[in-house]
Amino acid sequence: MPYSLTCQTPRTVKVRAAVRSAARVGIPIVIVGLTSLGCGAAGDAGRVEPVYDAASGTLQLLKYDANGDGTIDTWSYMDGARVVRIELDPDQNNVIDRWEYYGPDQTIEKVGTSRAGDNTPDSWAFFDGTGAITKLELSTHRNGTVDRVEYYEGGARVRAEEDTNADGRIDKWESYEGSRLASVAFDTRQRGTPDRRVIYAQDGTVRLEEIP
Amino acid sequence: MLCSHLAGSSVRLRRFSLQQDSAPTENTDIEVIMRYLAGIVSAAVVWVSFAPHLAAQVLPVTGASAMPQAVIGTTVLNPSQAHISGRVVTPGGDPIANTVVRARNLLNGQIGGSTATASAGQFALSVNPGSYLLEVVDAGGQIVGTSSFISAAAGTAITAATVTASTGVFSTVTTTAGLVSMLGSTAARSVTYAAAAAGVAGVVMPAEMITASPSR
Numbered sequence: 001m002p003y004s005l006t007c008q009t010p011r012t013v014k015v016r017a018a019v020r021s022a023a024r025v026g027i028p029i030v031i032v033g034l035t036s037l038g039c040g041a042a043g044d045a046g047r048v049e050p051v052y053d054a055a056s057g058t059l060q061l062l063k064y065d066a067n068g069d070g071t072i073d074t075w076s077y078m079d080g081a082r083v084v085r086i087e088l089d090p091d092q093n094n095v096i097d098r099w100e101y102y103g104p105d106q107t108i109e110k111v112g113t114s115r116a117g118d119n120t121p122d123s124w125a126f127f128d129g130t131g132a133i134t135k136l137e138l139s140t141h142r143n144g145t146v147d148r149v150e151y152y153e154g155g156a157r158v159r160a161e162e163d164t165n166a167d168g169r170i171d172k173w174e175s176y177e178g179s180r181l182a183s184v185a186f187d188t189r190q191r192g193t194p195d196r197r198v199i200y201a202q203d204g205t206v207r208l209e210e211i212p
Numbered sequence: 213m214l215c216s217h218l219a220g221s222s223v224r225l226r227r228f229s230l231q232q233d234s235a236p237t238e239n240t241d242i243e244v245i246m247r248y249l250a251g252i253v254s255a256a257v258v259w260v261s262f263a264p265h266l267a268a269q270v271l272p273v274t275g276a277s278a279m280p281q282a283v284i285g286t287t288v289l290n291p292s293q294a295h296i297s298g299r300v301v302t303p304g305g306d307p308i309a310n311t312v313v314r315a316r317n318l319l320n321g322q323i324g325g326s327t328a329t330a331s332a333g334q335f336a337l338s339v340n341p342g343s344y345l346l347e348v349v350d351a352g353g354q355i356v357g358t359s360s361f362i363s364a365a366a367g368t369a370i371t372a373a374t375v376t377a378s379t380g381v382f383s384t385v386t387t388t389a390g391l392v393s394m395l396g397s398t399a400a401r402s403v404t405y406a407a408a409a410a411g412v413a414g415v416v417m418p419a420e421m422i423t424a425s426p427s428r
Contacts, residue, residue, distance in 0.1 A: 048403075048410040062412065064403045076403040086399040100399050108398050115303045123303075138303075140376060164360030172360060180354065184345060186318075186361040196318055198345060200355065208321045 066090070082106065095119050116142065141166070177202075185211070290338065294364030297336035300329050300348050300357065300375050307333025308377055311348060318343040318361070341366040348377045 047068055051061040062076040066088075073092050077085045086100040099112035099121050112121035115138075122142045126135040132155055138148040140162075148162040156179070162172040171187040173194055180202070185194035197209040296315060300308045313335045314326035324344060325337035346359035357377035364370055 048407045048412055050407065050412045059412070062403055062407050064406055066399075066402060074399055074403055076399070076407075083400045083404065086403060088399050098399075102400060106400070108400065116305045162360075174358070181356075181358070184358050186345075188318075188343065188361050188363075196343075196361075198316065198318065198321070204353070206316070206321050208318065 096121075099124075110137075291367040292341075293338045294341050294366060295336065295338050295369040296325075296344065296346070296362060296364060297334070297369070297371050298346075298359075298374050299333040300335065300377060301333055303376060307331070308348075309333060311350065311377070313337070313375065314347050314349060315339050315344040315362075316347055318345055339364055346375050348375050350377075 047065040049063040049072070050059055051063070052058065053060050058080045059078045062078060063072045064074040064076060065072055066074045067090070069092075071092055073089045075087045076083055077087075082104070083102045083106060085102065087096045088098045088100070089096050091097065095114075095117060096119055097113070097117075101109045101112065101124075103109045108127070110124045110126045112124045114120050115122050120142060122139045124137045124146075125133050126137075128134050133152045135152065136150040136157075137146040138150070139146055140148050145166075147164075147166060148160060150157050150160040152158065157176050159176065160174040161170045162174075163170055164172050167190075169187075169190075169192055171190070173183075173185040175182045181200055183197055183199045185197035187194050189195050193211070195211050197211060199207045199209060201207065300311055300313060302308060307329070309329055309331045311329050312326060313329060315324045315337060316322070317324045317339075319342055324339040324342065327335050327337045329335045341364055344362045344364055346362065347355045348357035350356045357375050359375045362370060
């Protein structure tokens with residue numbers, strides 16, 4: 001346990017239970033900010049609602065009123081001390097707008113969105129250390145199965161792969177130059193690699209390539 | 213029917229031969245012949261009219277004549293062509309009206325058919341049999357969406373070819389740009405900070421939020 005602080009609050013029993021529970025499974029507990037903000041600062045205390053597992057005392061969910069208007073708009077799903085996923089509804093229309101997924105090192109792994117805005121995530125963006133998007137996974141059938149992956153460099157899409165017939169294998173490849181579609185290739189023989197490519201030149205001409 | 217006519221004609225002709233031996237008049241013979249010829253012609257016409265229907269009912273159809281005849285609504289398609297229909301939508305599933313959809317032949321690179329989408333994003337076009345790629349083209353002539361590989365056989369109707377226009381012209385890139393801009397203030401940071409401030413146990417702050425050295 002590299003660093004910890006404790007604070008006497010009405011939740012002392014639950015807190016201690018949660019800490020003991022987390023310690024038993026080897027989760028490092030780090031609670032900071034208490035000193036600087038004061039223990040259980042009234043402004044935040046009313047805006048955060050923890051949910052603990054009744055049996056183990058493990059923290060499962062943090063409900064948070066991010067904008068302080070009295071309505072919960074952020075749900076942070078926890079595995080004890082670890083943030084697993086956070087769902088946000090900033091416009092408070094009861095539809096989640098953004099899903100954040102966190103890795104074991106507590107850095108954000110991907111951000112999900114619902115392209116149809118219907119509470120079902122169907123696209124997941126991945127970012128590099130600078131915050132630039134590197135990959136976008138899409139479930140075009142909106143069934144949770146990723147069937148299209150777009151790759152980005154410098155914020156621009158450079159290529160994409162797609163499983164168009166839902167057989168679990170990539171059968172369509174796209175490449176981009178800037179915002180322009182540069183080529184589309186297909187695996188029409190179901191061998192796992194492209195066998196036919198359409199190349200779009202910048203001058204508008206089109207060339208076909210048969211790939212042996 | 214034809215057989216009975218022919219048989220009848222044969223019988224009458226035989227009778228005519230016999231009558232000829234017994235000195236028939238020339239005019240009567242010609243009239244009889246003409247009458248029987250007319251009967252044969254009539255029978256042939258009737259046979260030609262009904263034979264295909266009868267054959268279709270009793271004979272298996274093979275080869276080119278087995279070509280299926282697709283029907284879309286009340287329109288019977290040209291059996292020598294293929295019919296491709298579908299919708300063009302945004303990444304969010306909203307229809308895109310009045311945008312060009314064209315079918316590019318994957319054997320010769322030529323445009324095999326082109327049309328514009330209707331109000332609900334739907335389109336339909338007829339093409340010669342072959343392999344095609346549908347291209348969605350915006351007002352500036354840029355391809356903003358492509359379909360999967362389509363193999364269109366003669367006389368067939370291919371439906372549900374939904375093409376998603378997926379470039380920045382519509383909404384995808386705008387969405388991802390929004391995500392990038394939001395990444396600097398992840399929810400974990402605000403939630404865990406507030407949770408810690410509220411005295412909630414078991415909260416790990418994001419690394420960049422740790423303000424004290426672990427060695428202290």
